[in-house]
Amino acid sequence: MSVTIENLVTSGTFSLDGGTWDVDNNVWIVGNDEECVIIDSPHDAAAIISGVRGRKVLAILLTHAHNDHIGAAREVAHAVGAPIHLNLEDQILWEQVYPDATPDADIADGDEFRVGGATLRAIHTPGHSPGSTCFHLEQEGTVFTGDTLFNGGPGATGRSYSDYPTILTSIRERLLTLPAETVVRTGHGDNTTIAAERETLAKVSQ
Ligand SMILES: [Fe+2]
Numbered sequence: 001m002s003v004t005i006e007n008l009v010t011s012g013t014f015s016l017d018g019g020t021w022d023v024d025n026n027v028w029i030v031g032n033d034e035e036c037v038i039i040d041s042p043h044d045a046a047a048i049i050s051g052v053r054g055r056k057v058l059a060i061l062l063t064h065a066h067n068d069h070i071g072a073a074r075e076v077a078h079a080v081g082a083p084i085h086l087n088l089e090d091q092i093l094w095e096q097v098y099p100d101a102t103p104d105a106d107i108a109d110g111d112e113f114r115v116g117g118a119t120l121r122a123i124h125t126p127g128h129s130p131g132s133t134c135f136h137l138e139q140e141g142t143v144f145t146g147d148t149l150f151n152g153g154p155g156a157t158g159r160s161y162s163d164y165p166t167i168l169t170s171i172r173e174r175l176l177t178l179p180a181e182t183v184v185r186t187g188h189g190d191n192t193t194i195a196a197e198r199e200t201l202a203k204v205s206q
Pocket residue numbers: 064066128147
């Protein structure tokens with residue numbers, strides 16, 4: 001049985017280290033007619049809830065805890081009755097948005113989330129943030145990479161809690177080792193493929 005993958009783009013701002021930037025974020029909804037999971041919950045709770053179309057939401061999976069990926073998470077979670085999952089190495093970032101609450105569940109490397117007969121497997125890819133996590137949907141030949149890997153290369157590592165050598169290691173060892181034809185669905189902007197990003201990364205300095 002296959003699942004559908006729906007994309008929603010919401011707009012708002014990203015703030016860290018005293019700066020604020022306008023951003024468009026991808027939301028990914030993976031499921032079938034009865035149930036789904038939501039990957040990231042940025043900016044616009046109403047738009048995300050509308051995208052669920054009344055289906056049972058099994059989980060809200062967060063790729064990391066930058067405010068532009070989690071700003072609507074609690075409102076969506078409350079509305080649809082779903083738990084929020086986050087690698088708790090990003091707790092320090094989560095607390096900047098929600099100082100008085102914690103996520104419902106930790107995500108560890110290798111955790112599996114079943115939806116519509118398919119399985120999303122968590123891949124811990126630190127670097128953009130300590131807890132950054134990708135979700136591999138092997139059955140559909142795709143991986144959701146958040147801000148770890150974009151069309152054109154690695155995510156940003158210039159601000160607090162990021163580390164460039166760490167993100168390069170994560171991408172090279174955990175993502176570029178996936179099948180070449182794997183479609184990469186990112187946290188911002190267009191899709192790419194593992195094959196295309198192997199070429200990009202071959203040009204990137206150590
Ligand atoms: Fe980010």
